[in-house]
Amino acid sequence: MSAAQHGIEQTPIPGLLVISLPVHVDNRGWFKENWQREKLISLGLPDFGPLQNNISFNAKAGTTRGIHAEPWDKYVSVAVGRIFGAWVDLRDGPTFGQRFCMDLGPDTAVFVPRGVGNGFQTLEPETVYSYLVNEHWNARAQEEYVYLNAGDESAAIPWPIPLAEAELSEKDLHHPRLTSVVPMKPRRILVLGADGQLGRALRQALPEAEFRDRSRFDLSDDAAFATVEWSRYSTVVNAAAYTDVDGAETALGRRAAWRINATAVSRLTEVAARHRLILIQVSTDYVFDGASGPHTESEPPSPLGVYGQSKAAGDAAVATLERHYIVRTSWVVGEGKNFVRTMASLAARDISPTVVNDQYGRLSFATDLAAGIAHLLKSQAPYGTYNLTNSGPSTSWAEVAAEVYRLMGKEPAMVTPVPAAEYFSGRAAAPRPANSVLALDDIVASGFEPPDAFSALDAYLIADPGRSHQAELQDRA
Incomplete structure (x- = not known):
């Protein structure tokens, strides 16, 4: 694991950004600044004002979550282990349905703008996945969520572990295909x-x-x-x-x-x-x-x-x-x-x-x-x-x-x-x-x-x- 410099790259999905995080390794383990507002904003990350920090522990490799588009921005990263991340643009507009995928470890974070569907699959057991959001969760806001079936044929997400062998929730199994998704409207x-x-x-x-x-x-x-x-x-x-x-x-x-x-x-x-x-x-x-x-x-x-x-x-x-x-x-x-x-x-x-x-x-x-x-x-x-x-x-x-x-x-x-x-x-x-x-x-x-x-x-x-x-x-x- 290298101590790369901070950096931000644009993806094919407008506003979806990949952030390189320096990871400092020594005989005790490693350390990183997972979220450093001043540095990241200077590199071009939106000042999105995170309010809530959520952590997901995943016991098994192959645990798959998503695809969920939420009515707020997210900053996702991995604390322990590695994941395969998948993002699909579910916003109303010309890039609706655009897909982006990549592996994430502790040295990478992703900024996910409002309306872009977010999902991941763990590649190692006991993986810890973290995300910052800029709204407090509430039941009314959940009504605005947009969901996509992880196995949608048109999105064709290349999950490393086939979904038939993966661990999914019952709810995620029954989300709609892309042709039935109602895009998220802009604010x-x-x-x-x-x-x-x-x-x-x-x-x-x-x-x-x-x-x-x-x-x-x-x-x-x-x-x-x-x-x-x-x-x-x-x-x-x-x-x-x-x-x-x-x-x-x-x-x-x-x-x-x-x-x-x-x-x-x-x-x-x-x-x-x-x-x-x-x-x-x-x-x-x-x-x-x-x-x-x-x-x-x-x-x-x-x-x-x-x-x-x-x-x-x-x-x-x-x-x-x-x-x-x-x-x-x-x-x-x-x-x-x-x-x-x-x-x-x-x-x-x-x-x-x-x-x-x-x-x-x-x-x-x-x-x-x-x-x-x-x-x-x-x-x-x-x-x-x-x-x-x-x-x-x-x-x-x-x-x-x-x-x-x-x-x-x-x-x-x-x-x-x-x-x-x-x-x-x-x-x-x-x-x-x-x-x-x-x-x-x-x-x-x-x-x-x-x-x-x-x-x-x-x-x-x-x-x-x-x-x-x-x-x-x-x-x-």
Whole structure:
């Protein structure tokens, strides 16, 4: 047994890796580092986060186990003896049915990704087989196992000891042939807050995702977290939030804002870390005081009110994750109640509104925001914070309102611009950033070009001029 150097080789099955382990021999026996995270990751092994160590003792040569594909990753090795290992790709995809086999002793380990069937046959008596897994076993997860009969003719595994002479469990003898195997599906994307403006737009941008509204997952309910089998997902998009800016300044609203936007997001961050999920957190321009702009991704938060403070706290928790995207946006317009719909409704009824003219920003249309989020995931952009709004010059709320009136065929002068201090005089209102413009350099550098805000506004209204008015009437009903 030689003391080979650490090394990793790719096999014909994507993600199935063979690891060479140095074994140090002397007169007392031998020693090896079976799992050394830092060294192995530096060589290219995924940082898969093992949580459980299992050991199988096999009394006889010819003991055969598998083929089992499990909904987690495994790192398998031999402590004593030798085995013949067999792996078959049982994942949904072009390599379904691909086979790889090799002998393993203490000097070799194999990384088995989720969905690849794993089996072995002992070549010596009293063989000890060890494996690390990155999920705790539970009965619900076992429902996702995919099994293959070890004697399947199409896989044609060349077992050194014929299966008729081998030791198998009764269960393994009756697993299905490859033609009857239902492939393991990839982990899915889970979208929380599916009933909001962004959540509705994400249904189009991420059609393969699973969507949960508040009735199916209430972020503020600690018990809700235990109802989700998190290992079934690769990514969580948190589009849920407490967004009542003025309500957050009240005693009850303050508690709700912090519970949903900070405490619950911190809990979601813990879940993401535990299950190695990508977490996408939707943030807001309200994390800044708006004293100047445009605001960059690296600018420290400086929120004025409770809503912005609670969102900034949630963002800080998410930023501790290695795999995260904080998507910061502003002035969202989508399917549901929003400023543009309100202005269109007023224009349709020939009502002249008074609108703030000294708060500046850019509109963010939910469809474009959802497209940007999908782009970050599909392009595997570097993790971190991205500002994401529509592009174009900064505008005031009054300028947006005037443009809505123009597009609705009304006179823009029907909109009366006033300073925020005058508009909110005598009202219980939260402080708002005067400058909400977000710099878009990083999202553009990632390969996504946000459409111009006023062009998107045109499309939003002109495509169906009566849509906003009718929606507003329905909202009032």
